[in-house]
Amino acid sequence: MGFTIFRTTVTLLICAFLVLLFLLPSAILRRFSEEADALIGDAETALLGGDPEAARAHCAALKTLVRDRMPVLERFLNHASIDALDAAAAVADCAARADDTGAAAEALAEARSILVRIEGIELFSWNSLL
Amino acid sequence: MPQGVFGQAMRMLTLFLRAVFLDLFVLLILRLTGKRQVSDLQPYDLLMTLIIADLASTAIADTDIPLLYSIVPILALYLVQQAIAKLCLKSSAMRRLICGTPQILILDGVLQEKIMRRTNYTVRDLLDSLRSKDIFDVGEVAYAILETNGTVSVLEKAAFQQPSKRELGLEPGSAALSHLLILEGKIQKSGLETLHLSQKDVETMLKRNGLALSNIFFAQMNGDGELHVQLDRKNQSRVMCFSANEP
Numbered sequence: 158m159g160f161t162i163f164r165t166t167v168t169l170l171i172c173a174f175l176v177l178l179f180l181l182p183s184a185i186l187r188r189f190s191e192e193a194d195a196l197i198g199d200a201e202t203a204l205l206g207g208d209p210e211a212a213r214a215h216c217a218a219l220k221t222l223v224r225d226r227m228p229v230l231e232r233f234l235n236h237a238s239i240d241a242l243d244a245a246a247a248v249a250d251c252a253a254r255a256d257d258t259g260a261a262a263e264a265l266a267e268a269r270s271i272l273v274r275i276e277g278i279e280l281f282s283w284n285s286l287l
Numbered sequence: 288m289p290q291g292v293f294g295q296a297m298r299m300l301t302l303f304l305r306a307v308f309l310d311l312f313v314l315l316i317l318r319l320t321g322k323r324q325v326s327d328l329q330p331y332d333l334l335m336t337l338i339i340a341d342l343a344s345t346a347i348a349d350t351d352i353p354l355l356y357s358i359v360p361i362l363a364l365y366l367v368q369q370a371i372a373k374l375c376l377k378s379s380a381m382r383r384l385i386c387g388t389p390q391i392l393i394l395d396g397v398l399q400e401k402i403m404r405r406t407n408y409t410v411r412d413l414l415d416s417l418r419s420k421d422i423f424d425v426g427e428v429a430y431a432i433l434e435t436n437g438t439v440s441v442l443e444k445a446a447f448q449q450p451s452k453r454e455l456g457l458e459p460g461s462a463a464l465s466h467l468l469i470l471e472g473k474i475q476k477s478g479l480e481t482l483h484l485s486q487k488d489v490e491t492m493l494k495r496n497g498l499a500l501s502n503i504f505f506a507q508m509n510g511d512g513e514l515h516v517q518l519d520r521k522n523q524s525r526v527m528c529f530s531a532n533e534p
Contacts, residue, residue: 164319168369171362178359236351
């Protein structure tokens with residue numbers, strides 16, 4: 158009887174844990190994606206508008222954002238994807254500081270494509286399910 | 288390169304801790320499923336156990352994969368298994384669908400060729416199973432049933448069955464369980480509680496028979512109050528039996 162109660166309790170806890178896992182990581186990823194996407198957009202606009210100062214600031218902010226969120230993201234995302242995003246953000250930051258507009262834009266495009274790929278894999282969709 | 292060496296050690300420690308964590312996690316899940324041995328498993332349970340082992344090993348070996356990638360599918364499998372177990376308990380149709388039904392391989396002494404073909408159970412398999420039950424002649428068997436977990440249950444023909452004490456008109460004796468009282472010189476509290484004895488009772492019993500607790504490797508008491516004692520190696524592993532009630 159005691160074991161049955163224990164098993165039922167654990168099963169209910171597992172259900173609650175799984176529901177939490179279905180909601181929380183996707184919310185964290187969505188928020189991170191929005192923030193990172195906005196910074197990439199701002200940096201690209203600044204690069205195209207010939208404002209290297211703003212581009213440097215946005216690229217540095219992107220790098221900091223990725224570094225800050227890495228530990229949390231790595232709890233539920235494949236580490237290789239996060240590492241690739243971190244590398245792209247670091248390259249964009251370096252290139253922006255060296256005033257290499259082309260390399261910075263390329264790295265930002267790479268960062269955006271990784272972000273889209275992560276979202277495609279991690280967020281629920283019928284395509285990722287099948 | 289102390290940092291590199293330290294870094295490598297940390298990676299090994301990470302692998303070690305992931306392995307320990309997942310091992311304990313899988314142990315908990317398997318205990319929760321309530322199955323203790325492979326022979327208890329239905330084909331579906333066995334399949335689930337193998338998938339769980341595979342999922343756990345993936346995250347143990349690859350530190351690039353978050354532990355959740357193993358934990359979530361294992362929990363999902365556990366929940367599905369629990370749901371199926373509940374359904375099987377409530378519905379016999381579901382139980383037949385998931386677990387199958389026992390198949391009669393020998394009916395009234397006759398091998399059921401059609402069923403044996405359908406279940407891919409050969410005569411050699413059947414003879415193996417009978418031998419493992421100490422039956423060496425198929426002619427002694429009235430019924431043999433292939434259970435859903437793959438074991439074969441056998442009912443021998445009346446002429447070959449062991450007579451019971453009741454049939455022979457013998458005193459039945461007690462059918463109580465024996466309990467472990469002493470193991471490697473230490474009194475087992477669970478045994479004392481079940482037999483309603485105190486440590487002093489056991490020590491007195493041993494003293495009466497010239498035995499010291501520290502010399503005993505193993506002692507068990509049955510429902511009739513008989514103590515089966517084996518001394519340790521220093522005392523030539525001597526075995527003795529005496530009644531607890533003897534003066």
